[in-house]
Amino acid sequence: MIDLKGKVAVVTGGSSGIGLATVRLLLQQGAAVAFCGRNTERLQAVRTQLQEEFPKASMFAQACDVLQAEDMQRFAQAVRQELGSVSMLINNAGQGRVSTFADTNDAEWETELKLKFFSVINPTRAFMPDLEQSPEAAIVCVNSLLAAQPEPHMVATSAARAGVMNLVRSMATEFSAKGVRVNGILLGLVDSGQWRRRYEAREERNQSWEEWSRNLAQRKQIQLGRLGRPEEAASAIVFLASPLSSYTTGSHIDVSGGVSRHA
Structure with missing residues (x-):
């Protein structure tokens, strides 16, 4: 049990899968939670369900596209107004792309690289003013084991995931002066x-x-x-976002059930 009462968390891609499991776990631990997704109907349905499960919880949901910087800025402003200043940001990127080097064209490379990088960059930029003001600020990026253990049939996603792992380490170094920790998880098959x-x-x-x-x-x-189960990934995410990991930054937790073969 982690006491997260009084803390505000944001989860992107929070209306399904690992994102939703993370929202649910954060609410269970007492945090106020804002989450976003692109599908308005699914977002509203999930919010209704969560309100029934957690009638006393503080939550906020808004449709937005993490690849649109203006969308994220509007979402960040709405979260501040509804819940207050954010201290935990979970960047939950999208699914992978199955393709080899030979059958991935330029547009597909650009789409995949933009998705993986800017789904981290835009939310981080939008919520950094809040995080800088928090004494226990944390960013967690949901990544894939492909970052360290690439697969040739997912060449674009593997390359992009490796870049995001490097980005996490770079942000952790830069943001440490601001008191903001940055970590990630490497997912196997969930x-x-x-x-x-x-x-x-x-x-x-x-x-x-x-x-x-x-x-x-x-x-x-x-x-x-x-x-793996989405709830198992969520447990690792919430650990890294919470004060339980207060001396951890620039790191990744392997959540792969032992399939990892990287050093």
């Missing part, structure tokens, strides 16, 4: 909409999700023998 869609498209229709995902984990050589 139960998500992406894997659920692949399950629905499976050839062996009699396989249950449990059997299918267990076989997937075996093929991918995940030592724990299963996919």
Whole structure:
């Protein structure tokens, strides 16, 4: 149990998957939470659900695009007005792109690099004035194990993820003078909409999700023998965002179930 009462957290991409699990865990620990996403209907539905789960919690949700700097500035201003100054920012980037070097064109490279970098840059710029004023400020970037362990069938995403890992370390160094810690997590295979869609498209229709995902984990050589759960990733994120990790900056927690082979 972490006491986060009186603290304000922001989660981008907070309406589904790991982002939503992080919002829920932060609310459980007493934080006031703002979250955003691009899908207005899903955002409203999630907010309604969370209000039913946490009737006394302070929360704010707004549709915005993290790749649009003006959107993020408007979101940051609204969060200040609704909840107060932010001390925890979770940059939760989007999904990966499956493509090799040979079949990734220039526009696709630019799209992938922009998504991975500016989904961190724009929110960080928007909320930095708040974070600089907080005595316990923290930024957490949700990254992938591809940053350290690239895959040739995800060449653009692997390269972009490696850049973001470097960016986290650079921001941690620069922002330390302002008292702002910056860390990240490196995700392996986590139960998500992406894997659920692949399950629905499976050839062996009699396989249950449990059997299918267990076989997937075996093929991918995940030592724990299963996919991760969004809640497990959220636990690592909240740890890094909270005062429990007050002497940690410029680091990454590996959340991959043992599939990691990098040093």
